[in-house]
Amino acid sequence: MTAMKKGAAAIPAAEVQAALELILASSVFVNAPRMRRLLRFLGEKAIFGAAQDASEYFIGIEVFDRDPSAYSAGKDPVVRVQVGRLREKLKTYYATLGAGSDIEILIPTGSYRPVIQRKSVVEIDSTQCGMLALHPFKCISHHQDAVHFTQGLNEELMHQLFKAFGKIIVTHSFFISGDADHESWILKDISNAGVKHLLEGSIQIDEERLRASIRLVDVSAGCIDWTEQFDRRVFFAISHQEELASSICRALKRFFCHQ
Incomplete structure (x- = not known):
């Protein structure tokens, strides 16, 4: 498995997988099967170094079961809508249950590729x-x-x-x-x-x-x-x-x- 990076600091893929599982098992996501499926798909693509495969069209087919012969990402907004909801759920998670998490998994606006990073270390006197x-x-x-x-x-x-x-x-x-x-x-x-x-x-x-x-x-x-x-x-x-x-x-x- 690959490692996630932020700058020169690598995050072992096993740590990222553990962080992903904690999010999926949390009360924020446990009763949201579509969000869980979407986050697992995007997260595991990133972990295994295949985030470039997470195009809107590919997500629509693989996650939301759209018919490849009829699906048009331009006409069907399902991916854009659901990824927007996923961003909000991740914000909720990190503001509540995940406030003390070491690793953040975020979906930047305008992208379907997760950004995986360690939270900034807080220095105290x-x-x-x-x-x-x-x-x-x-x-x-x-x-x-x-x-x-x-x-x-x-x-x-x-x-x-x-x-x-x-x-x-x-x-x-x-x-x-x-x-x-x-x-x-x-x-x-x-x-x-x-x-x-x-x-x-x-x-x-x-x-x-x-x-x-x-x-x-x-x-x-x-x-x-x-x-x-x-x-x-x-x-x-x-x-x-x-x-x-x-x-x-x-x-x-x-x-x-x-x-």
């Missing part, structure tokens, strides 16, 4: 957020795979937070006594140690999706400064731990950037 402590996320499902996924996500998130924020990250062992996995921990007075925020959350699953519910707590005030939910399709691979942790970090950066 570490003094804006102070010391940030991560409390291990809890799995509130009895599904054993979900428990293991949550444990792996905690490790991946600590790694990603350190990469994103540096030495302001405090490990949970610094402020938790007892067995955190069995909730017999005692929260120490971490505000006196310079910790300003505590990041906590939970993982739950049903038959169709996995949801990470995240909260950022102001330690001194005890109030919630920020909260977000990240919905993903049910899949327990390491690559999904990496993608979810990256999305959480980017959403945190955006929050602190606007403080």
Whole structure:
């Protein structure tokens, strides 16, 4: 598979495919079969390096089942209308569920070729957020795979937070006594140690999706400064731990950037 590029930075095709699947599984698209079919067609053409085949005529035949012997792109506006709707749905997705996504898949006006790019990295001053402590996320499902996924996500998130924020990250062992996995921990007075925020959350699953519910707590005030939910399709691979942790970090950066 090929890699998507923005400037000199290549995006592995596997990451693009994962991002595409997340969009298609989201509530924005799950009940829109025509939009799902159109986005999958355009996205996979781009992933496999065949975006040049996505002409209006070809899309009309392959996606909207037009008769090749009778179809005229000039007379039948189905592709133009549906691609316009797709652009709006993608805007909605990235303004809501996909706000923390690492990769954007966009359809520029006047084109049927997707632009696939990483979102711009938000730079923040570490003094804006102070010391940030991560409390291990809890799995509130009895599904054993979900428990293991949550444990792996905690490790991946600590790694990603350190990469994103540096030495302001405090490990949970610094402020938790007892067995955190069995909730017999005692929260120490971490505000006196310079910790300003505590990041906590939970993982739950049903038959169709996995949801990470995240909260950022102001330690001194005890109030919630920020909260977000990240919905993903049910899949327990390491690559999904990496993608979810990256999305959480980017959403945190955006929050602190606007403080």
